[in-house]
Amino acid sequence: MNNNFINITAENINEEHLCCIIRTKKLHPGVEAKRRWLAERLKEGHVFRKLDAKATVFIEYAPLETAWVPIIGDNYYYIYCLWVLGDFKGKGYAKGLMEYCIADARAKGKSGVCMLGAKKQKAWLSDQAFAKKIGFEVVDSTVDGYELLALSFDGTIPKFAAAAKEQKIDNKELTIYYDMQCPYVYQTIEKIKQYCETNEIPASLIEVASLAKAKTLPGVFNNWGVFYNGHFETVNLLDVAALKRIMNRK
Structure with a gap:
């Protein structure tokens, strides 16, 4: 050992x-x-x-x-x-x-x-x-x-x-909060950004770039949080297929 x-x-x-x-x-x-x-x-x-x-x-x-x-x-x-x-x-x-x-x-x-x-x-x-x-x-x-x-x-x-326990936001469009603590976030956010731009999907990709922002996040996880229609969806890193499933939900 x-x-x-x-x-x-x-x-x-x-x-x-x-x-x-x-x-x-x-x-x-x-x-x-x-x-x-x-x-x-x-x-x-x-x-x-x-x-x-x-x-x-x-x-x-x-x-x-x-x-x-x-x-x-x-x-x-x-x-x-x-x-x-x-x-x-x-x-x-x-x-x-x-x-x-x-x-x-x-x-x-x-x-x-x-x-x-x-x-x-x-x-x-x-x-x-x-x-x-x-x-x-x-x-x-x-x-x-x-x-x-x-x-x-x-x-x-x-x-x-308090905000983390609510897991809701006012913004209805695809919203992702992220920071660079996880090495996989960089490549994932770039793929999501490219897909949304190519398909003209409104999206707010919000980098958490300060301690104050991190302490007031509307979800429990610090480096990745996905919201759609104002509701928390997942902390899992998304590929395009997973993103489509979220956005196709009624």
């Missing part, structure tokens, strides 16, 4: 691999967009810890006050991502990364650690069953089944921002 882990820093960010799946020797626009986004977040206490190997083994978290998520609370860490894939599963890496985050939170006097979950596990969410085994509990939820999980050290709890 490889126990060599490294944290991304201002000194090594330009050399280290940053994506869960994308691997290429050439510069990938999505990965480079992520790199630029992360470089700014490191200044705010953001932590990206990864196995020092060609692997998908990492955790990404930040102080809740500066985490780009529509979640409100004091003195917490927010876990964006915790992933262990492929041959590295079942070797204790996820537990080790979570223990690192929790220990870091305790060492810095935090009130706890929180993360996004759902009543039914979503493919793009970190394993909530694993988190609950460690002691995370549901402290807030939305009407469509998303949950805020928290491991509280002192009895205080965070909560979803």
Whole structure:
């Protein structure tokens, strides 16, 4: 078992691999967009810890006050991502990364650690069953089944921002909120933009480019949220076929 882990820093960010799946020797626009986004977040206490190997083994978290998520609370860490894939599963890496985050939170006097979950596990969410085994509990939820999980050290709890729980907007046209935390967002938004322009589909593609904007998002997820006819549709990245299905609904 490889126990060599490294944290991304201002000194090594330009050399280290940053994506869960994308691997290429050439510069990938999505990965480079992520790199630029992360470089700014490191200044705010953001932590990206990864196995020092060609692997998908990492955790990404930040102080809740500066985490780009529509979640409100004091003195917490927010876990964006915790992933262990492929041959590295079942070797204790996820537990080790979570223990690192929790220990870091305790060492810095935090009130706890929180993360996004759902009543039914979503493919793009970190394993909530694993988190609950460690002691995370549901402290807030939305009407469509998303949950805020928290491991509280002192009895205080965070909560979803009011707008995130409503998951509605006034704009009736296709609306997508996005940021560059996920390396797949760049290529997806470019494809959607091109399709909408070619087919003259009115669309509002709104980049979340500030912490203030992220904290007031009308949906629970920070880097991708699709709305149509004023209603929340999905946090899944769309291909053209999926977009057509959404827009053809009565």
